[in-house]
Amino acid sequence: MTEALIQVDNLKKYFPITGGVFSRTVGNVKAVDGVSFTIHKGESFGLVGESGCGKSTIGRTLLRLNDKTDGKVLFKGEDIHNLSKSKLRALRPKMQIVFQDPFSSLNPRVKVGEAIGEALLSHGIASKREVKERVMETLSKCGLASYHYNRYPHEFSGGQRQRIGIARALILNPEFIVADEPVSALDVSIQAQIINLLSDLQEERQLTYLFISHDLSVVEHICNRVGVMYLGSMVEMASKEELFGNPLHPYTKALMSAIPIPDPTLKRERIILHGDIPSPSNPPAGCKFHTRCPMATDLCKQKDPEYRDVGNQHFVACHHV
């Protein structure tokens, strides 16, 4: 468990805003602004936060589907943003992604069997006959049937399509999978099936996940460690037990208090955050959260809190902890 598979060091990803006659860069959307974390082999690292806080951007930048602006992403000690195009292609099978939207992530004109198997062909991993065999095997592993091979994506339901997406990632035998909100487009009963499929596969193949979600109960179910993001920065990171048992950052506390508990008689204090998430193109000075924080003081408005270890591998960025 201790061996690091992914190391992210001060990662930054800015998207330029262009304007004017000559499309000059007039600003940056700071989607990811200095995030560091490590994912160990065989663990599931959860990334939570509200919409637009940069979770998916991190996932994509980790796989170099986006270029980074600054910082480092090490996969087994190798900086993947410095690899040549051909070396990167050779590395692709080792790290895969499952997308959020099972409808737009499958090409409507490619048969399911081909969509799953083509990466093997393209990388020259298997011959045509072997590919078909392995696709069948993977289909059944992911809860699909062999007669689905010759069908087109539009013939499947959302949950089945997500299984196809998982099969497509899995057939390459990856070590690391970015699961980018893999269940948020599905209804709840199907969500459970997909999550259980993912955790079964993890057990079987020693997979490492980066599990991106905005659903805390899903993250609690599947992850070992969790990072909480706000406006492009990591505000708190700890093991699942530590984070859910002892949340320290006021933002994390607010998120926790928003988890629905299926007990109508239970009364509890809800922390309501007022206002909207500020624009990542013009984040507030000092602590980015101070505009909505119930505990904010003058210090928060001026000084960016240090992201520090408060013991027990529990990291938090807040002046009041």
Place this chain on the structure above:
Amino acid sequence: MSLEVTSLESNTQVPAKPLKVESPWKIAYRRFTRNKLALFGLIIVILMFLICFFGPMFSPYNLYDYKLIDKNKPPSAAHWLGTDKLGRDVLLRTMLAGRISLTVGLVATAITVFVGATIGAIAGFYRGIVDTLLMRIADIFLALPGLPILIILGTVLSDLKVDPGNRIYFVMLIIGILNWVTLSRLVRGQILTLREQEFMLATEALGLNDRRKIFRHLLPNTVPIIIVSATLGVAGAILAESALSFLGIGVVPPTPSWGNMISAANNLIDFRKRPWLWIPPGMCILITVTAINLIGDGLRDALDPKMKK
């Protein structure tokens, strides 16, 4: 709070009863067959093909039957559409000319599609300098007036003394290559939107090679556009061939084509006194081109996903 699932095993098969979802092609087929005008056009074109390719087998005459005794005869029981100035059967010549014209139309369009789609796909996929270069070349082609270029190239062919039998291949090539621009721009535009789709991000994550991305993922999604454009292109190519042949620089006699048959009748006496020489090929051009355009319009409506009817 955790997700405990007892009734739904994760690996149980989601009941896979056949879903009643129509494939895009089926929807398009249904829409097309509902379009009476397009169906009519399709029937006409099929008939035209059957007549041109199989009709000559039933003709008692031969293309090279010169019977000067029978020259310039009006339509009769023996010669349904009369004879020309060398005593050849006009019906047979019209059918054989149809073979040539239809073949030129189809082959030229195939060349257009091949060149246009490939260039459009490459420009749209790679963008940047490749795109700029290819599209500026396209602009140059677009800025050149079509017919004058055709005439010049036709004259060059005559000057090079190309064998009349081989000439038809050059005509196909020239017409085909001169038309690639429109199609390549359409394909490029489509690919520019497609490449930003999430499934293309997925192909990048899978590490597929560029060839597979372009030919397996991007181009199949542009097929509707290509089909419509190609159908209309066939009509255009037939017209271009006729125009060239009429001017005497396309398909040249003795190989018959609708254009050069009209050209042969292009004098005052034939025009006023012997309408059977030029009305049949003229009508054939008119009917074929109109019918193909009807099919093209029908296909465009049928394949347009925004038309929900």
